[in-house]
Amino acid sequence: MKYKKRFVLFCTGFVLLLGFISLGYAAQYANNISLTGSARIKKNFLANGLEALIQEDHTHKLVAFEIIVKTGSFHEGNQLGSGLAHLVEHMLFKGTRERSVGRIEDEVKSLGGQINGYTAHQITGYTLVLPSQFTREGLLLLADMIRNPLFDAEELEKEKEVILSEIRMNHDDPQRYLQLLLWRNAYSSAPYNIPVIGLEPLFKKLNRDDAVAFHKKWYIPNNMIISIAGDVAAEEIMDEVSSAFSGMSMSVFPKKSLPQPSFLQGHTDYNEEYETKTTYMDIAFPGVPLTHPDAAVLDVLAVILAQGESSRLYKALYKEKQLVYGVSAYNYTPGFPGMFIIKTMLDFENKQKVLDEVFTQIQQLAENGLTDEELEKAKNVFLHDYLSSQETVESKALTMAWDEAYAGNPYFSEQYLDTAARITVKDVQRCVNAYLKQNRFVSVALRPPQKKEEKNIFKTPEPLTAVKELTLKNGVRLLLRKNTTQPLVSIQVCMEGGTRWENEENNGTFNLLARMLLKGTKKRGAEKIAADIENMGASLSPFSGVNSFGLSCSLLKKDARKGMEFISEMLNDSIFPEKELTLEKNLTLRKLEIQSDNIFQDTYNRLKAELFKSYPYRLNILGSPQSIAAISAKYLKEQYRFFCRPDNTVVSVFGDFDEQGIIRLAEKLFSPGRMPRQKEAPVFQEPGRSRQMIVKNKRDKKQAVFMLAFPGTDIKDSDRYVLEFLNYILTAPGGVLYKRIREQLGVSYTLGGDYVSGLDTGYFFVYAATTKEMVEAVRKCIAEEIEKIKSGELDARIIETTRNYMLGKRQTERQSNASLSFACALDELYGLGARHYLTADEQISAVTRERLIDAARKYLLNDNSVIVITEE
Numbered sequence: 001m002k003y004k005k006r007f008v009l010f011c012t013g014f015v016l017l018l019g020f021i022s023l024g025y026a027a028q029y030a031n032n033i034s035l036t037g038s039a040r041i042k043k044n045f046l047a048n049g050l051e052a053l054i055q056e057d058h059t060h061k062l063v064a065f066e067i068i069v070k071t072g073s074f075h076e077g078n079q080l081g082s083g084l085a086h087l088v089e090h091m092l093f094k095g096t097r098e099r100s101v102g103r104i105e106d107e108v109k110s111l112g113g114q115i116n117g118y119t120a121h122q123i124t125g126y127t128l129v130l131p132s133q134f135t136r137e138g139l140l141l142l143a144d145m146i147r148n149p150l151f152d153a154e155e156l157e158k159e160k161e162v163i164l165s166e167i168r169m170n171h172d173d174p175q176r177y178l179q180l181l182l183w184r185n186a187y188s189s190a191p192y193n194i195p196v197i198g199l200e201p202l203f204k205k206l207n208r209d210d211a212v213a214f215h216k217k218w219y220i221p222n223n224m225i226i227s228i229a230g231d232v233a234a235e236e237i238m239d240e241v242s243s244a245f246s247g248m249s250m251s252v253f254p255k256k257s258l259p260q261p262s263f264l265q266g267h268t269d270y271n272e273e274y275e276t277k278t279t280y281m282d283i284a285f286p287g288v289p290l291t292h293p294d295a296a297v298l299d300v301l302a303v304i305l306a307q308g309e310s311s312r313l314y315k316a317l318y319k320e321k322q323l324v325y326g327v328s329a330y331n332y333t334p335g336f337p338g339m340f341i342i343k344t345m346l347d348f349e350n351k352q353k354v355l356d357e358v359f360t361q362i363q364q365l366a367e368n369g370l371t372d373e374e375l376e377k378a379k380n381v382f383l384h385d386y387l388s389s390q391e392t393v394e395s396k397a398l399t400m401a402w403d404e405a406y407a408g409n410p411y412f413s414e415q416y417l418d419t420a421a422r423i424t425v426k427d428v429q430r431c432v433n434a435y436l437k438q439n440r441f442v443s444v445a446l447r448p449p450q451k452k453e454e455k456n457i458f459k460t461p462e463p464l465t466a467v468k469e470l471t472l473k474n475g476v477r478l479l480l481r482k483n484t485t486q487p488l489v490s491i492q493v494c495m496e497g498g499t500r501w502e503n504e505e506n507n508g509t510f511n512l513l514a515r516m517l518l519k520g521t522k523k524r525g526a527e528k529i530a531a532d533i534e535n536m537g538a539s540l541s542p543f544s545g546v547n548s549f550g551l552s553c554s555l556l557k558k559d560a561r562k563g564m565e566f567i568s569e570m571l572n573d574s575i576f577p578e579k580e581l582t583l584e585k586n587l588t589l590r591k592l593e594i595q596s597d598n599i600f601q602d603t604y605n606r607l608k609a610e611l612f613k614s615y616p617y618r619l620n621i622l623g624s625p626q627s628i629a630a631i632s633a634k635y636l637k638e639q640y641r642f643f644c645r646p647d648n649t650v651v652s653v654f655g656d657f658d659e660q661g662i663i664r665l666a667e668k669l670f671s672p673g674r675m676p677r678q679k680e681a682p683v684f685q686e687p688g689r690s691r692q693m694i695v696k697n698k699r700d701k702k703q704a705v706f707m708l709a710f711p712g713t714d715i716k717d718s719d720r721y722v723l724e725f726l727n728y729i730l731t732a733p734g735g736v737l738y739k740r741i742r743e744q745l746g747v748s749y750t751l752g753g754d755y756v757s758g759l760d761t762g763y764f765f766v767y768a769a770t771t772k773e774m775v776e777a778v779r780k781c782i783a784e785e786i787e788k789i790k791s792g793e794l795d796a797r798i799i800e801t802t803r804n805y806m807l808g809k810r811q812t813e814r815q816s817n818a819s820l821s822f823a824c825a826l827d828e829l830y831g832l833g834a835r836h837y838l839t840a841d842e843q844i845s846a847v848t849r850e851r852l853i854d855a856a857r858k859y860l861l862n863d864n865s866v867i868v869i870t871e872e
Helices: 027-032 084-091 103-110 132-147 153-172 174-186 200-204 208-218 234-245 295-306 312-320 348-368 372-388 393-407 412-421 425-435 509-516 526-535 557-573 578-597 599-611 625-630 633-643 659-667 719-731 736-745 772-790 796-813 817-829 836-846 849-859
Strands: 042-045 051-056 062-069 114-119 124-131 224-230 267-273 279-286 324-332 339-346 441-447 468-471 477-482 488-496 539-544 548-556 649-655 693-698 704-711 750-757 762-770 866-871
Touching (some): 042 234, 062 132, 084 114, 084 124, 084 208, 103 114, 103 578, 124 132, 174 267, 174 279, 279 348, 295 312, 295 324, 295 339, 295 348, 295 372, 295 425, 312 324, 312 348, 339 348, 348 425, 348 441, 372 425, 393 412, 477 659, 488 557, 509 633, 526 557, 539 557, 548 557, 557 649, 557 659, 578 599, 578 625, 599 693, 599 762, 599 866, 649 659, 649 817, 704 772, 719 772, 719 836, 736 750, 736 762, 772 866, 817 836
Parallel strands (some): 051 224, 267 441, 477 649, 693 866
Antiparallel strands (some): 042 051, 062 124, 062 224, 114 124, 279 339, 468 477, 488 548, 488 649, 539 548, 704 866, 750 762
């Protein structure tokens, strides 16, 4: 139900997904592109003004609904900046006259569906996707939500507390906070410089009457669009829409006049200290609205400047001068003039050098232009990136709705892509000169705190402490690390288990076991658990993997005790209600269907199944339809009593907390009398291979995916870091495969890989997405680059660049309490020790060229490898 990034400025234009690399032949075929496929869009209006867009797509037995209310945070009138539009969106999930609180989510789950909501500056949206056999039920549910929200006063106050926690936690993520600062400094007037979620003082004043009045004013049929894509018959579903929404009456359309956005003149430079070791800087230039003729040109310009390893800023700032740790660019094009944004990660002392080099590259592009080849590559990246996001019914419904809402044309995207394909070198050069001006831009930066000589009259946070390791009387291993920079606490509970303890018959046990921990205790039902967690503004989620399972909790400092009490209740008193188990099993089956529809996940699942014949890595963490059906509540209770035990548990608490209080609570995590485990994990002997296995995975897909894997080593073997290093050399940004396959040949639009280590074994894999015709070329390139490493062709600069990337990435990932707490807990659980992450950094730093070559020769053996190719 919840849209996790509500408070982030919601990009409504065709922004490329950062980090998704794409090359191909889209520009060549642009004139024949049809995002809607062979089925055209049917557009209808009800008598009350509701607009309906319908596109039949019978590829899968699914249907997606998108309801757009053409109103967002910009339309809050005298309450502008309060976040009222966002609050109303939240409350539509909190019950109707026919459905009590919690009923909407339960009903959606029972239908095998997923529902979501979001609020933007100019629109509010509601998304529902579910099996097409429940089309009518889903439509009626959405109509009830839109028409008859209850706005219960007590629930509204609870939801306000949840949103307040979101507002206060905006500062936790540097990228999100930086985005808010950018808007605050780039636009000089309201409503453009105000976050969608609102400002805390104004938000606190909102009440039920405000929400009811806003809903009555704006949630009218002549201000709404419903978009439907999927396995439906257009005429029949139109009749259903008419029946579901005909009771809504047309109303006088409220005025929507807004002032033109005023982008700051000249150059604004804003720096703010932030608890980070890396400086984050955004550079923004005035942009254009979505429907402007130059919007597509600026999208392609973003690719040319800073998307991919061949982009100009990446080569200049990262490869050649090593002034940044990361650089990217995108063009934000909403329904009003947006921004062209360049994002960087750097050391603060290099800030001016980075700015100078950015404008040097812009000036060179403005004066000298670019080659036809460079432009064609950028257009390929842009077109393929966007097209690849349009394969699901959800994306089709969303695209139709947004195109109509922002451009007044449900086919706008097709025309937009055609415009992009026709861009010329002169178009790009003209836009560089018109928009990327050195005398009109905004730069905002979050920098590490400076050491101050003067006495600080305020209480300063305590310094970060080392991880403290305790074994409690009840057998629980407890890890503590104080970090008072933010009043936040992360609690991780990790227990050995997972698919390592499963077989074909009981596969999926630990996924269901972990999820069911939150579905009912002796004191609380599932709805009460969810409500109590949300009321604290906290998050409590289950996880399960190959080697472990458990719970992750993040909450405010003041609620740390409540969090520990919640976890204790779930570890001691979970009751596994049959009704909730049925819902979870149905949901898991739906997730399996989604996996099979995803070409990458489907290929990856097949790869593991072929690579491992004995070890449970071959199994899907979610299970199989057959094994899920066989898992009963009684069986889960047995596993719960055996695995949820103090001697099998590591608890890590990182953040701002009272140490002695946490220790006392941890001593009570388990009720007395839990017996120690009496059996060891199963031991597997994986049979070897005498030749390479090649598997063709036939699927009705337009693209092809190539995956290659080799068996590896276990988690305690130091070779795991060498194999991880090798994988990064091949697949990381700037890696040798990117240079060969993406930049030189241009035959793959996304590629990557990973090294996965486990308690008993591990595996090394690489992948590339391409066309059926180019699979062999991709296979040959990967094989050649691996053989080069094995023969000793390994450049020292590549090694050092990769080492820095790995260490920087690890450091960046450890900034949050949650990520470091989770990593330390797993390392302790697996016998590596809670401070192993420090040792890991040392081992990565010590990897030599000789060890890399030796590891490649030892592990990357053709005769022991598996290839899976998914294609038509």
